[in-house]
Amino acid sequence: MALYKEDKTMDKICKRCLKVKNNIDKSGFCDICMPIEMEEYARIKAFLNKHKKATMIEVKEATGIQYKVIERLIEYGGISRLEE
Numbered sequence: 001m002a003l004y005k006e007d008k009t010m011d012k013i014c015k016r017c018l019k020v021k022n023n024i025d026k027s028g029f030c031d032i033c034m035p036i037e038m039e040e041y042a043r044i045k046a047f048l049n050k051h052k053k054a055t056m057i058e059v060k061e062a063t064g065i066q067y068k069v070i071e072r073l074i075e076y077g078g079i080s081r082l083e084e
């Protein structure tokens with residue numbers, strides 16, 4: 001039994017698919033998007049390990065991953081900010 005009030009207006013929209021879901025993780029992704037997001041983070045990091053001076057455009061073109069995902073990875077501290 002939940003003793004705390006759930007905030008039904010916040011944190012119920014997945015950051016990736018932007019759908020309202022009940023099963024949003026603390027990180028803000030639903031259970032479908034979470035593994036995809038993690039897999040893309042891993043691909044971005046692998047690319048940056050080999051290409052340390054890569055720009056956002058190079059990362060996007062090489063990995064085919066959306067800017068939004070790259071920006072989230074920067075925001076959450078996975079990688080440092082890249083040149084545009």
Ligand SMILES: [Zn+2]
Binds near residue numbers: 019
């Ligand atoms: Zn989602």
